[in-house]
Amino acid sequence: MWNNVTILFDEYMGTGLIIILYLMSLIYLWVKEKRNYVRILFIYVPVILLFFFFNPFFAGVLYKLAEGEIYYRILWLLPVTVTIAFAVVTLYGRLPDKNRTVFALAAAAGIALSGSYIYRNPYFQKAENFYHVPDSVVHICDAIVVPGREVQAVFPLELVQYIRQYEPTICMPYGREMTVDRWNNWGELPGEMEKEIINLSRLAPLAKEEGCHYIILSEEKTIVGNPSEYNWEEFGRTDGYVIYRDFDFSLDIG
Amino acid sequence: MRKDAWILTALRILTAVLLLLVIPALVGGLFRQNVDKDMRGPVFQWISGQIFLWACFQIICVPMILLEYDFGYVVKAFNGVTVLAALAAAVSLVRNRKAVTAVTEIRGSDRKRSARNILWILFWMILLFQFVQAVRMTYRDGDDAFYVAISSITQEAQTMYRKLPYTGYATILDTRHGLAPFPVWIAYLADMTGIRAVSVAHVIAPIALIAMTYAIFFLLGRVLLQQKRDSLPLFLIFTEILVLFGDYSFYTVENFMIARSRQGKAALGSIVFPMIVLLLLILLRRLHEGEKISLKSYILLAAACMTGCLCSTMGAMLCCMLVGIVGACGAVVYRRWKILIPMALCCLPNVCYAVLYLVLG
Numbered sequence: 291m292w293n294n295v296t297i298l299f300d301e302y303m304g305t306g307l308i309i310i311l312y313l314m315s316l317i318y319l320w321v322k323e324k325r326n327y328v329r330i331l332f333i334y335v336p337v338i339l340l341f342f343f344f345n346p347f348f349a350g351v352l353y354k355l356a357e358g359e360i361y362y363r364i365l366w367l368l369p370v371t372v373t374i375a376f377a378v379v380t381l382y383g384r385l386p387d388k389n390r391t392v393f394a395l396a397a398a399a400g401i402a403l404s405g406s407y408i409y410r411n412p413y414f415q416k417a418e419n420f421y422h423v424p425d426s427v428v429h430i431c432d433a434i435v436v437p438g439r440e441v442q443a444v445f446p447l448e449l450v451q452y453i454r455q456y457e458p459t460i461c462m463p464y465g466r467e468m469t470v471d472r473w474n475n476w477g478e479l480p481g482e483m484e485k486e487i488i489n490l491s492r493l494a495p496l497a498k499e500e501g502c503h504y505i506i507l508s509e510e511k512t513i514v515g516n517p518s519e520y521n522w523e524e525f526g527r528t529d530g531y532v533i534y535r536d537f538d539f540s541l542d543i544g
Numbered sequence: 545m546r547k548d549a550w551i552l553t554a555l556r557i558l559t560a561v562l563l564l565l566v567i568p569a570l571v572g573g574l575f576r577q578n579v580d581k582d583m584r585g586p587v588f589q590w591i592s593g594q595i596f597l598w599a600c601f602q603i604i605c606v607p608m609i610l611l612e613y614d615f616g617y618v619v620k621a622f623n624g625v626t627v628l629a630a631l632a633a634a635v636s637l638v639r640n641r642k643a644v645t646a647v648t649e650i651r652g653s654d655r656k657r658s659a660r661n662i663l664w665i666l667f668w669m670i671l672l673f674q675f676v677q678a679v680r681m682t683y684r685d686g687d688d689a690f691y692v693a694i695s696s697i698t699q700e701a702q703t704m705y706r707k708l709p710y711t712g713y714a715t716i717l718d719t720r721h722g723l724a725p726f727p728v729w730i731a732y733l734a735d736m737t738g739i740r741a742v743s744v745a746h747v748i749a750p751i752a753l754i755a756m757t758y759a760i761f762f763l764l765g766r767v768l769l770q771q772k773r774d775s776l777p778l779f780l781i782f783t784e785i786l787v788l789f790g791d792y793s794f795y796t797v798e799n800f801m802i803a804r805s806r807q808g809k810a811a812l813g814s815i816v817f818p819m820i821v822l823l824l825l826i827l828l829r830r831l832h833e834g835e836k837i838s839l840k841s842y843i844l845l846a847a848a849c850m851t852g853c854l855c856s857t858m859g860a861m862l863c864c865m866l867v868g869i870v871g872a873c874g875a876v877v878y879r880r881w882k883i884l885i886p887m888a889l890c891c892l893p894n895v896c897y898a899v900l901y902l903v904l905g
Contacts, residue, residue: 302793305792325832326832330873330874331824331825335869335873339869355861356861362795363858366813366862371783371786371787372761372764372818372821375765375779375782375783376769379769383772398785401785401786401789402785402789405786405791407791408789410791413685413803414681416682417680417681417682452689454693456742458696458697458699458712461711462712466690469686
C-alpha cells in the first residue's frame with residue numbers, strides 16, 4: 291500500500307518543482323502569518339491531510355471503498371494555487387518599492403519554468419467545430435442518422451469516443467471501452483475492423499451478428515471481397531471514410 | 545448563416561447567460577446578508593447562488609434517477625425550485641435594500657491606483673485568453689465518451705443512467721454514477737437553451753466554470769489580503785499563472801479545470817473545494833473575531849458539500865473530510881467545541897449519499 295501511495299504522489303508531483311514552491315510557501319506562511327484562521331486552513335489542515343494521504347491504514351480503507359486510481363484526489367484538498375499566490379503576494383508586500391517589480395517578474399518566471407504550460411499538452415488541439423468533435427464524426431453521423439429511430443453502426447476505433455457525444459441515437463456494438471487496454475475488452479469485431487486488410491468474409495458476418503445498419507471503414511484500408519455479396523452497398527464517402535449500408539437490416543420507423 | 549438562425553443562436557446564448565449568471569446571481573441574494581461583511585458583492589452572490597442551485601439540483605435529481613423518472617420531471621421540478629428561490633431572493637433584496645453596503649473603496653496615490661488598474665487589465669486579458677482558448681481548443685479525453693455521452697443521451701432520450709453511454713444499449717440503472725449526476729445538469733442546460741449537450745459540455749459550461757473558479761479566488765483573495773487589497777489583482781494574476789502552468793502532471797486540479805472542465809470531478813476540484821475553503825475561512829474568521837455565525841453560513845456550507853456529491857461520488861467523502869479536519873482544528877484552536885455540531889450536520893447529507901453509494905453502488 292505504501293508503495294502505491296508514494297508512486298501516486300510521485301506521479302502527481304510531476305517534476306516536483308511546483309510542490310517544492312508550495313512547501314516553501316507553507317514554511318514562509320508558518321513563520322510570517324499570524325492570523326490563526328489563516329494558519330488553520332493554509333498550514334495545519336494541509337499538513338494533516340498529507341498525514342492522512344500517506345497513512346497506509348487510511349489509504350487501505352479508501353482503496354477498498356473507492357477506486358484506488360482516484361486516491362490522488364485527496365491532494366486536490368491542498369490549496370496549492372491559492373497558497374503559493376498568497377505567499378508570493380505577501381512577500382511582495384514586504385519588499386521595498388524599488389524591488390517589487392523585479393520580484394514579481396522573477397516569481398512569475400519561476401512558476402512558469404517550474405510548471406508546464408497547459409495548452410502545450412499534446413492532447414490539446416484546435417477544435418474543428420463548435421461541438422469539439424472531429425468534422426468527420428459530424429459528417430458521418432449527419433449522413434447516417436434517421437430521425438425518429440436509433441441506428442446501429444460500427445466505426446473505426448479512432449472515432450468511437452466521439453460518436454455518441456455528438457449523436458446519441460447512433461448505437462454501436464462497441465465503444466470507448468475497446469480503446470483502454472487495461473480493461474481487456476478486446477473482441478473479434480474490433481479485431482477485424484482494425485486490420486490493415488479487411489476481409490469481408492470475416493467482417494460481414496460479425497457485423498451482421500451485431501445488427502449493424504452501417505459499417506464505416508477508413509478509405510486507406512484494403513478490402514478483400516465483394517460488398518454486394520453480403521447485401522452491402524456503398525452509402526457514401528466523407529473525410530477519408532467510406533460508409534457501407536447493410537440492406538439485411540431495415541431502417542423503417544415503427 | 546441566415547438572419548433567423550443568427551437570432552436563434554443569440555437567444556440560445558442569452559438563455560445560457562441567464563441560467564449561468566443572472567439567475568444564480570439573483571438567487572445568491574438569499575445569502576447577501578448575515579454571511580459576512582466582505583461577502584456582500586455581486587461576485588459572492590453569483591457563486592453562492594450557483595452553489596445553492598446545484599445543491600437543489602442534487603436533492604431533486606438523485607431520487608428521480610433512483611426511481612427511474614424521466615428527465616422531463618427533473619427539468620420541471622428544478623425550474624419550479626429555481627423560480628421559488630429567485631422570488632425569495634428578490635423579496636429578501638427588496639426588504640434589505642437599505643442594509644446593503646457600498647463596495648469598499650480602495651484609496652491610494654495616483655501612481656498606485658494606475659499600477660493597480662494596469663494589473664486589473666492584465667488579469668482580465670489573461671482571463672479572456674482562457675475563455676477564447678476554451679472555445680478554440682479541444683482536449684481529447686476518453687472520459688468524455690462516458691460523461692458527455694450521458695448528457696447527450698439524457699437530452700435526447702429523456703432517460704437518466706438507463707442506457708450504456710459507450711454503446712447506447714439499454715441497461716439496468718447505473719446507480720453508482722447516478723448518485724453524482726453532474727452530466728444531467730449539463731443536459732438540463734442543453735434542454736433549456738436548445739443547444740446540443742455536446743456543445744454545452746465542451747464550450748458553454750467550461751467558460752462558466754473557469755469564470756467561477758477565478759471568482760472564488762477573488763473572494764479568497766479579499767479575505768486573505770484584508771489589509772492589502774491593493775495586491776488583489778496581483779494575487780489573481782499569480783493564480784492565473786499557476787493555473788496556466790499547472791499541467792505538471794496528468795492529475796493536477798489545474799489540468800482538470802482547464803482541460804476537462806465539463807466533467808464533474810473538475811468542478812469538484814476547482815470550484816467546490818475552493819468554495820468550501822472560502823466558507824470555512826469566513827467561518828473561522830468570525831470565530832476569531834468573536835462574531836456570531838449565522839444559520840445562512842451553515843446552509844451555504846451544507847450546499848457546497850452537497851454540490852460535492854453532485855460532482856463526484858468521491859466528493860461526498862472528501863468534502864466531509866475537509867470540513868471535519870477544519871472543524872476539529874477550529875474547535876481546538878478557539879476552544880469552541882460547539883461548532884462541531886452544526887459542522888457535522890452540514891456533512892450529514894454527504895454521509896447519506898456515501899451510505900447510498902456503499903449500499904447501491
